[in-house]
Amino acid sequence: MYPSAFEYSAPGSLEEALATLAELGDEGRVLAGGQSLIPMMKLRLAAPGHLVDINGVNELAHISESNGHLAVGALARHADVASSEAVSRHNHTLASAAPWVSDPLVRNRGTLCGSVAHCDPEGDWNSVMLAVGASVVARSSSGERVIPITDFIVDFFTNSLDSGEMVTEVRIPAYQGSAGGAYLKLERKVGDYATVGVATHLVLDGSGNVAEAGLGLTAVYGHNLKVTEAEDMMVGQVPGPELFAEAAAIAASACDPDDNVRGPAEYKRAVVAEYTRRGFAQALAQARGEG
C-alpha cells in the first residue's frame, strides 16, 4: 500500500520547521514518529500535501524536569519515556502507561507528543494527560501558546492547533506531597488498540485525605474522557474502597462505549468501573508507600 504523493521537507532546526509550516499553512503536516500518520496515509485516510519531518530537529528530543514540571519534547519516543528515570521519578501514571503503548517496535519510533496531537480516542496517552492535568506547548513562527490538555482535545481526531502550529512539548505538572497513579489497559493482544484503558492519579494532603484526583478513560467515548464529576467528588474525602467504588460508578455512567469487535458496551462499562477501582487502589498504595 502506498500513500498519495506528497512533498517532503526535513528541516534541521525548530526555527526552520516553523518557517516551513507557516509557509505551507493547511497543506503542511508534521511527521515525527509516523506510527499513526504513515498507516493512515497508506490506507488513504489522510492525504497531506506536504510532510515536514522533524526527526532531524534534535532539540525536541528532550525529557527534562524544570520549573515545576516534567517536559517531554516532540521527538521523545515512547521507548524513551518508558526507560526515563525522570519520568518514573516524576509521575506514576506516565511511568505505568509507557510500556503499554502499542508494541516494542512501534515504541522505538512513535512519539508521546505525536500521539497526544493525533487525538485518537483509542490512544492511551491523552487519558493519562487528562488524569494528570498536562499542558501542551504549541509553537508557530509567530509565538508560543501553552494549552491545557482539556482545551487541546477538541473531539474525535481533532485538536485545537491552528494552521502553522505544531506541538513542541507536553508538560506534566509536579505535585506536592505523596501521590500515586496507574494506567490499566485491557487489550486483546499486544499492539491492538485498548478495549478499555483507565488512567488514575491521586495526591494526598498532610492528613491523608484526597488533595487531587485525576481520572481519564480510553476507547469508551468519542474522545479521551476526563471524568471531572468523579475527580471533584473525591477531593477532600478519605480515600479507600468506598470512595473508589463511588468514583467507579460515576465513570461507568459517564462513558459511552460502542458495541464492537472488542466487546459489548455493557462489558466495557463493567471494565471501566473495575479498572477505576483497581487503579485508585494501586495509586493509594503507592501514595502511602505500600506499592
Added chain:
Amino acid sequence: MQITVNINGASETRDVEPRRLLVDFIRSDAGLTGTHIGCDTSSCGACTVLLDGRPVKSCTVLAVQADGSEVKTVEGLAEGGELHPVQAAFKEHHGLQCGFCTPGMMLVGSALLEENPEPTDEEVRWAISGNICRCTGYMNIVTAIQAAGGEGS
C-alpha cells in the same frame, strides 16, 4: 529526492519519491529480499529492520527518513561467512517453521541481546511481542534467543 542509506555496511544511493517505503527501498532498490512484507499495516513485524541499531517496522518508515542512517537487515547478521549466534541458535533449536517471521525475530533477538545478554523468558517474550509468528512457534524462538545469549556471554 536523492537519498543515501547505509545498508549492512554498503552505501545505497538512489533517487526516490518521498512516499517510497523503507521496506520497498530495501527489497526492490537494494535487492535485499530477506526483509519480508507481511501485514503492511505495522501489526506483524515481518518487515523488522534495525534502524540505527533500534528495531523498527520498515513498512511504516519512509525511505527518505532513513537518509544518512544505518540499516541492518537479516542479510547483515552473518559476518565473514559465520552465522550470527542468533542465526546459529535458531538453526540448532528449530526456531523457525515456515520462516516468514524469522528475519524479524532474529533482528529483534539480536538487538535485545546487545542490551541484555542473558534475558529471562519473560524479557524475550516482551521483546518479541511486536512480532507475530503465525506458525505459533514461539517456544523455540524464545529458546533460541536465550541460547544465543548464553553463547555470547
